[in-house]
Amino acid sequence: MPLLLRYPGQLAGALIALVAATVATLAIPMGVRVMLDDGFSADNASSVDDAFLLLMILAVAMGVASATRYFFVTRLGERVTADLRTGVFGNLLMLSPQFFETVRTGEILSRLTADTTLVRVVLTSSLSVALRNTFLFLGAAVMAALTAPDLSAMVLLAVPLIVLPLIGFGRLVRGLSRASQDRLADTGAFASEALQAIKVVQSFNHEGHDRQRYRGVVERAYVAARKHVTARAFMTAIIITLAFASIVGVLWMGARAVIAGDMTGGTLSQFVIYAVICATSLAALSEVWGEFQMAAGAAERLSELLFARSEIAVRAQPVALPVPPRGEVRFEGVDFRYPLRPEASALDRFSLDVAPGETVALVGPSGAGKSTVFQLLLRFYDPQAGRVCVDGVDLKDADPDDFRRRIAFVPQETVVFGTSVRENIAYGRPDASEADIRAAAEAAHAHEFISQMPDGYDTLLGERGVTLSGGQRQRLVIARALLRDAPILLLDEATSALDSESEALVQDALERLMAGRTVLVIAHRLATVTKADRIIVMDKGGIVAQGTHASLVQEGGLYGRLAKLQFDVDRLPDAADMTTPETEETAAIAAAGHKAG
Structure with missing residues (x-):
């Protein structure tokens, strides 16, 4: 009515x-x-x-x-x-x-x-x-x-x-x-x-x-x-x-x-x-x-x-974030449990300060709370205790549209829409000029494969970008984040499932994207975060260690075990390291298979 x-x-x-x-x-x-x-x-x-x-x-x-x-x-x-x-x-x-x-x-x-x-x-x-x-x-x-x-x-x-x-x-x-x-x-x-x-x-x-x-x-x-x-x-x-x-x-x-x-x-x-x-x-x-x-x-x-209402309440008079944006991120004693899993604590008294322009990597086993940090920073959920702040303002007091404009997010599972290439890149800035869209694509190493498409930037992509390879989708998403030009970058490492050539191109594009920004990166492969300013080691919703790659390896602990596991697995043992005929034969077969692969 x-x-x-x-x-x-x-x-x-x-x-x-x-x-x-x-x-x-x-x-x-x-x-x-x-x-x-x-x-x-x-x-x-x-x-x-x-x-x-x-x-x-x-x-x-x-x-x-x-x-x-x-x-x-x-x-x-x-x-x-x-x-x-x-x-x-x-x-x-x-x-x-x-x-x-x-x-x-x-x-x-x-x-x-x-x-x-x-x-x-x-x-x-x-x-x-x-x-x-x-x-x-x-x-x-x-x-x-x-x-x-x-x-x-x-x-x-x-x-x-x-x-x-x-x-x-x-x-x-x-x-x-x-x-x-x-x-x-x-x-x-x-x-x-x-x-x-x-x-x-x-x-x-x-x-x-x-x-x-x-x-x-x-x-x-x-x-x-x-x-x-x-x-x-x-x-x-x-x-x-x-x-x-x-x-x-x-x-x-x-x-x-x-x-x-x-x-x-x-x-x-x-x-x-x-x-x-x-x-x-x-x-x-x-x-x-x-x-x-x-x-x-x-x-x-x-x-x-x-008439459904969001669980995320927005104040009638939200607090304005400072201008120009600094890119500062702070978690203060955050406790959080997912509504569908109230018995399990995703973050437990979690505190973290990220300075403007700092690159911080989050590492740890599955279920440590790494993705939850991103979920709270984007305010998809509110913590049960503690505060999450961007540029000194509690996200509960700010307008979500305001602080989300200061964040660019590159997920591990790329999201490409069934529209044109141009609209996909300009998703975070619909009013971007043609020159800006092309510059972002070039910086993300995406312009070359886009120009080879039938209609170039006007080419319509299939649902969820099924017409593109994994590396192409990643570079398109990186171009989107570059065009967004936000001071804070959330990067859920996206190179683990790519071939070597695509990984090299995506990694180079990511380095360009990270320059001059506050970066939080979830690291699944430790080899990609050795250059981070600080590495935060998480387990069971809390921080168990932090420091540089070198200091954490020397310190041992959880990060040391993870580093030893990953780097040792990546290096196949030589047959000379084996002590028995059976292991020598096994090593030879494995080495031959590794070389063929």
């Missing part, structure tokens, strides 16, 4: 056309009565002509008014549906990642598509039918009462028998419709998940298993839809039966009144036409009521997305 009320002009146009069409329709039975009572005689031939001329004028007026009503209502429905889609998607973009950990992406997409489509059908078609039949029912009921008060009073006795089942079954249909839409969303969620991982599905020969699982999900959706359809069918049958049965009964009594001379045949015909209009309107409303209940179920699901 709030969305509909945004467009009072279109609502007024639809209402005026609706009233005109209703008046024209309700005037037709009056012409029929005049024709039957006064027109069938040679003396009143001119009256018959006048009556039929009036009926023709009414028919034309009814057609024009109905077309106008359809135009306004349908256009209004399309407009409101577009606003609804935009509003839901816009609100989704504002929600924190925590929301998407509990709601599957496929289900959200189902709500954006299937549910909004259902609402659109109701607003553009069913709403028009509902308004028309509501006005016709009310108008015909009034005219029937004026035409034959006694017969109308008897019809009123049947109204509760019609309305009460309509309300009762309507509530049942609404609940069943919600369940049907939920099961339909399950099918979309499962299909989306399987298709996004199609290579994994096929490589593990999982097609047959997933096909069976999807059949089961679809079958559950069918069962839910069948229950909903069955309830609607019962509701329609009851309403139509009661409505027309009441007409037949009243018509019988009216016929007896005509025989007794208490009523003319024309009056009875006029009343019967009004009664038929009432009955058909009620029957149409009963069907439309079921569709409205379906739309209500869809609207509930959409409302959950439209």
Whole structure:
């Protein structure tokens, strides 16, 4: 309703056309009565002509008014549906990642598509039918009462028998419709998940298993839809039966009144036409009521997305960050547990100061809390205790848009969108000039392969950049970060899965990107962070050691063990180091395989 009320002009146009069409329709039975009572005689031939001329004028007026009503209502429905889609998607973009950990992406997409489509059908078609039949029912009921008060009073006795089942079954249909839409969303969620991982599905020969699982999900959706359809069918049958049965009964009594001379045949015909209009309107409303209940179920699901609020609260009057930006980062006694894993501490009394322009590497085993540092610095979550500050301002007090503009993020799993190369590079600066985009691509060693594409920077990339190699995607993401030109760089090391040539190009691009910036890098391969100003060794959510590569190796401890493990594994032992014939043979075979590789 709030969305509909945004467009009072279109609502007024639809209402005026609706009233005109209703008046024209309700005037037709009056012409029929005049024709039957006064027109069938040679003396009143001119009256018959006048009556039929009036009926023709009414028919034309009814057609024009109905077309106008359809135009306004349908256009209004399309407009409101577009606003609804935009509003839901816009609100989704504002929600924190925590929301998407509990709601599957496929289900959200189902709500954006299937549910909004259902609402659109109701607003553009069913709403028009509902308004028309509501006005016709009310108008015909009034005219029937004026035409034959006694017969109308008897019809009123049947109204509760019609309305009460309509309300009762309507509530049942609404609940069943919600369940049907939920099961339909399950099918979309499962299909989306399987298709996004199609290579994994096929490589593990999982097609047959997933096909069976999807059949089961679809079958559950069918069962839910069948229950909903069955309830609607019962509701329609009851309403139509009661409505027309009441007409037949009243018509019988009216016929007896005509025989007794208490009523003319024309009056009875006029009343019967009004009664038929009432009955058909009620029957149409009963069907439309079921569709409205379906739309209500869809609207509930959409409302959950439209009115969902982010767990990350933004102050009404946020604190402004200092200008120019310094690139200072500070964690002060931070405690954090992920909402879905409250029993495990991701960070425990974690404190870290990163000076402007300093390069700090975070190393440690899986689950040490390295990625959590990035998540909190981008304020995807808020810590349960302690503070996270950028340029001296607590992130809880700042506007997220403000401090995120000061951060560029290069993830390990590259994110490339299915738009053009230009739009991908300019993702963080949509207003960047062509020269700036090209300069960023050249600095990231991406210009060469981009220029070889069919349409250069206008080339459209496939979904998630599937047309690019891993190294090309990484260089494109680095170009995006270069163009962003943010004082703080978060780098989740992205070279571990690349071949030697691509790694060399990406590493050179990263060094250019890191120059003059505050850099936090998550290091999976220690060989890439030996030049860091400071290395932070993390374990179980805390800092266990820090220093330079050389000092930490000399100190031993966790970093020393990690360094020894990585560097020793990277150097294959010579056969001369072995002491037994068996190990000599094993070493020779391994050396030959290593050389061939």
